[in-house]
Amino acid sequence: MKKTDIGVCLVMYAVCALFLYMTLQLKKAAQIYPLCIIALLAGLTTLHVINMVVAAKREGVTSGLEDFKDFLPGQFFTLLAMIVIYIAVMPYVGFYIASILFMTASLLFLRVKIWQIVLSEIAIFALVYCAFTLFLEVKLPAGSLLG
Amino acid sequence: MLETLSLMAHGFVNALYPVNILAMIAGVTIGIVIGCLPGLSAAMGVALLLPMTFSMDASTGMIMLGAIYCGAIFGGSISAILIHTPGTPASAATAIEGYQMTLKGQAGKALGIACVASFFGGLLSCISLYFFAPLLGQLAMKFGSPEYFWLSIFGLTIIAGVSSKSMVKGLMSGALGLLLSTIGMDPMQGVKRFMFGQSSLYEGINVTCALIGLFSMSQALILAEAKIKARARATQFKDRMLPTKEEMKTIAPTIGRSWIIGNLVGILPGAGASIACFMGYNTARQFSKHKELFGHGSYEGVAGSEAANNAVTGGSLIPMLTLGIPGESVTAVLMGGLIIQGLTPGPNLFVGETAKMTYTFFAGFVLIQFFMLGIGLIGCRGFANIARLSDAILIPAVTILCVVGSFAIHQNFVDVVIMLIFGVIGWLARKFGLNNAAIVLALILGPIGEKGLRRSLLLSNGDPRILFSTPICWVLVVMCVIGILSPILMDRMTKKAENAD
Numbered sequence: 001m002k003k004t005d006i007g008v009c010l011v012m013y014a015v016c017a018l019f020l021y022m023t024l025q026l027k028k029a030a031q032i033y034p035l036c037i038i039a040l041l042a043g044l045t046t047l048h049v050i051n052m053v054v055a056a057k058r059e060g061v062t063s064g065l066e067d068f069k070d071f072l073p074g075q076f077f078t079l080l081a082m083i084v085i086y087i088a089v090m091p092y093v094g095f096y097i098a099s100i101l102f103m104t105a106s107l108l109f110l111r112v113k114i115w116q117i118v119l120s121e122i123a124i125f126a127l128v129y130c131a132f133t134l135f136l137e138v139k140l141p142a143g144s145l146l147g
Numbered sequence: 148m149l150e151t152l153s154l155m156a157h158g159f160v161n162a163l164y165p166v167n168i169l170a171m172i173a174g175v176t177i178g179i180v181i182g183c184l185p186g187l188s189a190a191m192g193v194a195l196l197l198p199m200t201f202s203m204d205a206s207t208g209m210i211m212l213g214a215i216y217c218g219a220i221f222g223g224s225i226s227a228i229l230i231h232t233p234g235t236p237a238s239a240a241t242a243i244e245g246y247q248m249t250l251k252g253q254a255g256k257a258l259g260i261a262c263v264a265s266f267f268g269g270l271l272s273c274i275s276l277y278f279f280a281p282l283l284g285q286l287a288m289k290f291g292s293p294e295y296f297w298l299s300i301f302g303l304t305i306i307a308g309v310s311s312k313s314m315v316k317g318l319m320s321g322a323l324g325l326l327l328s329t330i331g332m333d334p335m336q337g338v339k340r341f342m343f344g345q346s347s348l349y350e351g352i353n354v355t356c357a358l359i360g361l362f363s364m365s366q367a368l369i370l371a372e373a374k375i376k377a378r379a380r381a382t383q384f385k386d387r388m389l390p391t392k393e394e395m396k397t398i399a400p401t402i403g404r405s406w407i408i409g410n411l412v413g414i415l416p417g418a419g420a421s422i423a424c425f426m427g428y429n430t431a432r433q434f435s436k437h438k439e440l441f442g443h444g445s446y447e448g449v450a451g452s453e454a455a456n457n458a459v460t461g462g463s464l465i466p467m468l469t470l471g472i473p474g475e476s477v478t479a480v481l482m483g484g485l486i487i488q489g490l491t492p493g494p495n496l497f498v499g500e501t502a503k504m505t506y507t508f509f510a511g512f513v514l515i516q517f518f519m520l521g522i523g524l525i526g527c528r529g530f531a532n533i534a535r536l537s538d539a540i541l542i543p544a545v546t547i548l549c550v551v552g553s554f555a556i557h558q559n560f561v562d563v564v565i566m567l568i569f570g571v572i573g574w575l576a577r578k579f580g581l582n583n584a585a586i587v588l589a590l591i592l593g594p595i596g597e598k599g600l601r602r603s604l605l606l607s608n609g610d611p612r613i614l615f616s617t618p619i620c621w622v623l624v625v626m627c628v629i630g631i632l633s634p635i636l637m638d639r640m641t642k643k644a645e646n647a648d
Contacts, residue, residue: 008579012319019326022341030338033597034329041322048315067578070373079371083546087563095551103543110375110539120540128551136202138555 001056002064005048012045075110082106094143096125151281158506161206162514170203170211171511175518178218179526183226183234183534184541187366189219189420190476190584194362195545197355197484198552205488206504210511212484216477217269217460217515220420221523224261224453226534229254229384234534237420237456240428244441244448251444252386258527259388260446261453263395264402266520268454271406272413272461273513279414280509283469284497286619292602293614297623299596302472303589304630313580320582324589327352334594335601347561354483356553356562357590360569361576361583362480363552367545368574370538377537388524390446398450401431405454412455413462415633419475420456426640427455461512468496468505471595476584479591486591487556 016038023034086102093101100121107117132138161167181192193215200208223238228245241261248257290298303321330341331351342348390398405427412423431451432441441448464481466472471492473479485492496505553566573583600614607613614620 004579008316008581012323015323015326019329019341026333026338026340027336030333030336030340033601034326034340037322037325037329041319041326044315044319044322048313048319051313051315067580072372072374075374076368076372079542080368083567086546087550087560087567090550090563091560095554099547099550103547106543106546107539110542112537112539116537116540120544124544124547128547131199132551132555136199136555138551139558140551140554141560 001052001059001061003061004064004067005052009045009049009052012041016042016045078109079106082109090141090143092143092145095140097143099125099128154502154506155277155510157503158508158510159513161503161507162210162510166204167207167210167507167511168514170207171214171515171518172522174211174214175218175515175522176526178215178220179222179225179519179523179530180533181215182219182222182224182238183530184536185226185230185232185234185534187541187545188235188362188476189216189223189237190480191362191366192219193477193480193484194358195548195552197358197480197487198555200484201487201555205485205490206507206511208484208488209481209504209508210515212481213460213464213508213512214515214518216481217457217512217519218522220456220460221262221265221269221453221519222530223456224265224449225258225527225530228257228261228449229531230534232534235420237424237459238452239421240424240452241449241456243428244445244452247442247444248446248449249384252384253444254384255386255388255527256390256446257444257449258384259524260390260394260398260449262388262520262523262527263390264398264405264450264453265457265523266516267402268406268409268457269460269516269519270513271402272410272458273509273516274461275410275414276461276464276509276512280465280469280505281497283465284494287470287494288498289619290494291617292599292606293616294599294619294623296596296599296603296614297620297627298470298472299592299599301623301627301630302470302592303596304627316580317582317585320576320585321589323581324586325593327357327586328590328593329597334598335605345561347557347559351594352565352590353556353562354587354591355487355556356565357569358480358483358587359549359553360566360571361573361587362476363545364549364566364570365573365577365583367542367549368570369577370545371542375537375539384528388527394446398446400434401447401451402454404430404434405451406458409455409458410462413459413474414465415474419463419477420459422640423455423459424452427458428452464512467492469494473588473591476587479584479587482591 019034019038023031023038082102082105086098090098103121104117133140177196178192181187182189193212196215200211219235220237223233223235224241224245225234227233227238227242228249231242231246233239233242245257245261248254328351331348333340408426408430409423412426428448428451431447432438435447437445463474463478466474467478467482473482482492490496490501495501549566550563553562556562576583576586603613
């Protein structure tokens with residue numbers, strides 16, 4: 001049994017509780033189907049808890065962190081924060097500016113050589129422009145700050 | 148019969164339009180590039196490029212997605228052979244013999260055999276696609292609401308099959324997907340459910356956004372978490388690529404056997420190319436007259452694995468196109484492509500005007516194999532260098548394509564946010580042993596099952612016996628039981644094949 005599985009089960013129960021609360025706000029006839037699915041998820045989670053207890057008695061308990069042995073929290077969370085900021089600022093500064101800033105910042109952070117950064121940015125923006133702007137005629141966000 | 152032949156001929160005429168030829172060339176090339184990059188999968192590639200097919204004609208869009216699928220499955224063999232790193236799990240068995248051939252200075256020959264075997268595997272799989280798909284389609288025409296309910300339950304039993312480690316965790320992932328599929332308008336009562344005040348969730352979670360997030364964005368996050376390593380330089384090769392007549396005679400029976408294996412594995416729910424390649428490889432060794440060459444660079448080993456994994460492609464399309472049941476993650480993404488085009492996978496694809504689109508796609512799928520052979524043989528050296536592309540560049544590049552792809556669906560930011568949320572869900576699911584493919588399958592099949600169940604109960608005034616009222620219902624019930632039991636059998640067969648290696 002992995003200790004991390006306890007967290008998985010808790011999250012599943014929390015999801016069940018959240019959806020149960022929202023389901024009870026619906027009118028009666030609309031409650032039945034979601035309630036069945038919630039019961040199914042809660043039942044399977046409980047089955048997993050039972051499996052975990054059996055496995056813990058038979059094989060002992062491991063941390064589960066072995067799946068994270070190559071995990072670099074500094075790198076991962078910095079990149080995740082960059083992605084979130086990139087999506088958050090895009091409506092204000094527009095797609096192209098936000099994307100250039102994001103790509104440059106993330107590639108510099110990952111220590112990619114300058115000539116590779118320039119080359120990869122030219123390639124990716126040429127692809128996006130040709131495929132989405134010219135071919136699909138998608139109006140990519142221009143950015144409210146830039147009109 | 149005559150009508151079917153006419154549709155087939157019409158399909159080939161349509162598939163040969165310049166726009167479709169261009170879609171095949173572009174799709175196969177992109178697919179091979181994605182396939183040969185270790186860390187990127189076929190499902191991820193198809194999901195990432197799904198938005199590019201929005202404005203295309205339905206048949207052209209499907210041809211392009213099919214070409215990416217076939218190209219990616221073959222592309223995985225390039226890095227497997229040259230740098231001993233399978234580009235996709237479907238080429239894991241190819242790496243065993245392919246890399247040994249590279250060490251012996253026969254890299255070109257290994258790539259040539261992989262290319263030829265992939266071509267024949269894919270081409271022969273089209274026969275079963277042409278033969279079985281219309282038959283199953285005709286059967287599915289007899290389906291009513293109770294049958295559709297059982298069909299979706301059968302599809303959901305596939306979840307047990309796609310669960311890699313723990314079946315219970317796979318089923319939990321499926322139940323989570325089912326719960327997420329209830330977001331949006333109640334189909335019978337017209338009540339808003341779990342919309343969090345977002346009117347854009349009225350029609351439920353956009354499946355394309357979820358697909359891009361679960362398969363593509365989550366992959367970028369997986370790449371972002373580990374140390375960026377420089378990839379090994381691909382071996383330069385100058386030897387002859389095309390197999391000689393003698394070599395073709397040696398590998399022909401292996402290709403035939405792998406075709407049958409790959410096709411059956413493709414049609415079976417829950418199995419996929421990663422299982423087929425090991426089964427094809429193992430069967431090649433069992434029947435080989437030169438067993439001593441296995442493990443030291445056997446032509447037959449490469450051919451067995453590659454023919455089997457490409458034979459899966461045609462087979463796996465059959466349940467998706469005829470019954471609307473995607474057997475694994477790539478076909479789930481392809482099904483998303485059909486839904487985007489306003490088409491409902493199932494028997495309706497084989498009647499009226501839609502049948503022309505379907506047969507054009509089938510014909511395109513045949514032609515894709517020829518382009519895969521040509522582009523594969525000509526471009527192997529170039530693709531080998533692409534396999535060295537650093538993860539550091541892939542992370543922001545994939546992220547930008549995910550963002551622009553999800554934005555392009557309805558041109559609003561809510562879809563981008565949903566994509567990111569599903570990206571994080573997908574990353575967490577992979578880290579904690581849950582299953583993204585199961586979530587997607589449930590997300591797609593949930594609404595079909597809900598409508599089937601509730602309509603049936605409405606027709607019978609709440610009497611559940613309607614769900615067991617026809618012989619087809621009972622057949623589907625039996626298939627559900629088989630669907631739950633088959634992964635256990637598959638698991639044993641895979642372990643047996645792997646242990647034999």
